Amino acid sequence: MKHPVEQERGKKFVGLPEFAAVCERVMSDLGLEQARGTVTNVPDERTIRYYLAEGLIQPVDERQGTASVFAYVHLLQLVAVKKLQAEHFPIRKIRELVAGKSELELESLLGIGTQAKRSRDNEAKRYLESLLAPSMSIAFGEAVEPEPIKQMRMRSAAAPPPVPSSAPDQTAVWQRLEIEPGLEVHIRSDYTPPTTSARTRSLADRIRGVISRYWKEK
Amino acid sequence: MTQQFPKVELLTTRAKLEAGREQTVDVLIRITPPDLNALNNSRPALNLSLVLDRSGSMAGEKMVKARNAAMYCVDQMLPTDRLSVVAFDDHIDVLFPSEPVTNKSSMKNLISHVEARGSTALHEAWVRGGLTVSEQLIDKGVNRVVLITDGLANVGITSTDEIVSQAMGLNQRGVSTSTIGIGDDFNEDLLLPMAQSAGGNAWHVVEPNDMQRIFEVELQGLIAQVAHTVSLSLIPADGVRIVDLLNDFELTDTGRYRLPNLQAGSPLEIVVQLRVGAQAIGSSLRLLDLRLGFTPQDARAAEVLRQAQTVEFATKDEVEALPINYEVVKASQFLMNARARNEAMRLIDVGQFTEAGVVLGASLHATYEACAPLASSESVMEECASLEELAMSLKDRLRDKMSRKRLAYSAHRIRTSK
Numbered sequence: 263m264k265h266p267v268e269q270e271r272g273k274k275f276v277g278l279p280e281f282a283a284v285c286e287r288v289m290s291d292l293g294l295e296q297a298r299g300t301v302t303n304v305p306d307e308r309t310i311r312y313y314l315a316e317g318l319i320q321p322v323d324e325r326q327g328t329a330s331v332f333a334y335v336h337l338l339q340l341v342a343v344k345k346l347q348a349e350h351f352p353i354r355k356i357r358e359l360v361a362g363k364s365e366l367e368l369e370s371l372l373g374i375g376t377q378a379k380r381s382r383d384n385e386a387k388r389y390l391e392s393l394l395a396p397s398m399s400i401a402f403g404e405a406v407e408p409e410p411i412k413q414m415r416m417r418s419a420a421a422p423p424p425v426p427s428s429a430p431d432q433t434a435v436w437q438r439l440e441i442e443p444g445l446e447v448h449i450r451s452d453y454t455p456p457t458t459s460a461r462t463r464s465l466a467d468r469i470r471g472v473i474s475r476y477w478k479e480k
Numbered sequence: 481m482t483q484q485f486p487k488v489e490l491l492t493t494r495a496k497l498e499a500g501r502e503q504t505v506d507v508l509i510r511i512t513p514p515d516l517n518a519l520n521n522s523r524p525a526l527n528l529s530l531v532l533d534r535s536g537s538m539a540g541e542k543m544v545k546a547r548n549a550a551m552y553c554v555d556q557m558l559p560t561d562r563l564s565v566v567a568f569d570d571h572i573d574v575l576f577p578s579e580p581v582t583n584k585s586s587m588k589n590l591i592s593h594v595e596a597r598g599s600t601a602l603h604e605a606w607v608r609g610g611l612t613v614s615e616q617l618i619d620k621g622v623n624r625v626v627l628i629t630d631g632l633a634n635v636g637i638t639s640t641d642e643i644v645s646q647a648m649g650l651n652q653r654g655v656s657t658s659t660i661g662i663g664d665d666f667n668e669d670l671l672l673p674m675a676q677s678a679g680g681n682a683w684h685v686v687e688p689n690d691m692q693r694i695f696e697v698e699l700q701g702l703i704a705q706v707a708h709t710v711s712l713s714l715i716p717a718d719g720v721r722i723v724d725l726l727n728d729f730e731l732t733d734t735g736r737y738r739l740p741n742l743q744a745g746s747p748l749e750i751v752v753q754l755r756v757g758a759q760a761i762g763s764s765l766r767l768l769d770l771r772l773g774f775t776p777q778d779a780r781a782a783e784v785l786r787q788a789q790t791v792e793f794a795t796k797d798e799v800e801a802l803p804i805n806y807e808v809v810k811a812s813q814f815l816m817n818a819r820a821r822n823e824a825m826r827l828i829d830v831g832q833f834t835e836a837g838v839v840l841g842a843s844l845h846a847t848y849e850a851c852a853p854l855a856s857s858e859s860v861m862e863e864c865a866s867l868e869e870l871a872m873s874l875k876d877r878l879r880d881k882m883s884r885k886r887l888a889y890s891a892h893r894i895r896t897s898k
Contacts, residue, residue: 346559346582359559370525370618371560373580386614386623386653390607393646454649456641457730464641 266291277329338368484514490789499793513742525621531609533629539596545688564612568605569598578616602633630662647678711736726815821891
């Protein structure tokens with residue numbers, strides 16, 4: 263679900279009354295509970311002025327006539343202040359955490375933007391998920407599921423190499439290289455070869471294991 | 481933020497080299513990362529997963545101290561950081577997924593209920609911890625799994641090579657791993673290379689009471705990290721050849737040395753030994769071209785710094801009249817001592833304890849001799865005390881496993897200037 267603040271991304275709010283109204287709507291959608299009686303749950307114009315004076319919200323640098331033009335960053339700052347107040351942070355600490363922070367940092371503080379990050383940054387996640395995939399057991403000599411080997415046997419030499427189900431990146435390019443007549447390896451473009459002799463030995467052992475299991479099954 | 485490059489110094493034992501003969505020359509490459517104040521930058525945001533062993537062997541003081549250290553970690557983090565905690569034995573529980581560190585009391589409450597039981601599904605727990613981090617990657621922040629264990633991986637994938645290579649793969653995708661081994665039963669041959677290949681730190685907690693201090697150092701390191709994916713290539717001039725790089729860094733796929741992440745306040749010292757052909761008196765020679773690649777913490781793109789080292793050649797008398805730079809001598813000696821520690825480990829593995837003691841004793845003697853003018857410096861005193869203690873510990877045959885770990889971790893610290 264989208265954070266209520268996100269709907270206001272990129273918008274401008276002309277004048278304090280309009281900004282206060284947006285703040286009120288966002289805060290009530292958010293439903294933050296302020297435990298202390300001295301802290302208002304929904305900030306009014308006076309509270310916003312106080313936050314500006316205290317440096318909790320950065321100064322407005324754009325104007326239309328006499329009206330201040332507030333931006334998305336001001337809204338993020340205000341919501342971050344209210345969130346941290348609800349979590350009993352003192353004003354001094356809140357100022358430290360909010361002042362001078364970028365939109366991205368404030369969004370991260372509010373837990374916004376996770377969905378966008380998921381699609382962008384998840385090479386690491388895909389990789390880890392592939393490590394948990396059952397097909398990994400082939401690589402470690404445990405109970406072997408011979409399916410990929412059988413598939414290889416049925417395919418003609420001209421067929422394109424398969425993309426294993428555990429591939430972390432479906433867009434990666436596979437290349438097939440002949441080791442000797444009758445034996446090929448398929449290498450994905452993002453594959454990293456072992457860098458130590460111990461790991462090279464271990465890889466060679468696993469390849470030997472796969473080949474000998476193939477012969478046994480054949 | 482203001483972009484600042486690390487400072488690179490190339491130093492030889494004496495400012496000039498002797499003309500007219502072939503010689504081996506130690507070059508100290510000191511890489512000093514920019515400090516955080518100079519960068520005018522607040523610390524990077526942290527995205528951590530603490531992967532905490534709660535197997536049966538952790539019962540008692542170890543579990544209490546590990547819980548306390550994890551709670552200490554919560555206290556030190558900012559609301560702009562993210563934290564998840566995974567507890568594992570043969571079952572794996574994500575105590576809480578990656579969250580901004582705002583509700584510290586509930587995080588600490590969950591950690592306080594972790595109790596020791598069961599066996600050690602180390603690999604899957606590490607993967608689960610990595611998943612919590614990767615689901616919430618912080619752009620330009622430090623995304624890291626901290627694996628805390630006292631035992632051996634004995635459930636699921638247990639192959640050292642495989643886990644190490646997976647940790648390296650994860651680091652290449654933006655999530656590093658640090659490892660904290662507790663006591664004398666864990667597998668240092670897994671935890672050390674795992675952290676080393678995964679861009680993190682390897683720590684050994686000898687006594688449970690050291691746990692909090694180790695956490696402090698790890699957190700300080702994370703906060704001070706200014707660059708990652710650091711690599712070094714060295715191109716010797718014609719007539720010069722690289723004999724050895726004493727730090728024994730692994731090579732990247734492109735044949736460069738893979739260096740540890742750069743941390744403000746922690747210069748990295750590397751010693752390369754060159755074989756230099758005979759040169760004429762008064763001539764100068766460009767010994768070495770250096771290329772340092774790194775990705776600043778607040779950037780996505782890698783930066784490259786290039787530097788060259790040129791030296792002059794003079795008569796023997798003139799060279800001997802020049803002052804000796806003992807920093808170069810010390811760095812070389814300490815790195816040789818790291819190798820001696822590894823040799824001692826190898827000897828322990830084949831049961832040659834006396835020989836291992838002799839190797840360490842020889843290193844101690846060589847350090848006293850080479851670093852005599854620096855004998856009162858803190859680092860030399862510490863190194864000599866460490867060698868002495870290691871040699872002594874070999875005599876207590878009930879603590880063989882601990883001796884081996886001490887050797888492994890102290891060698892690692894020297895090689896990586898940690």
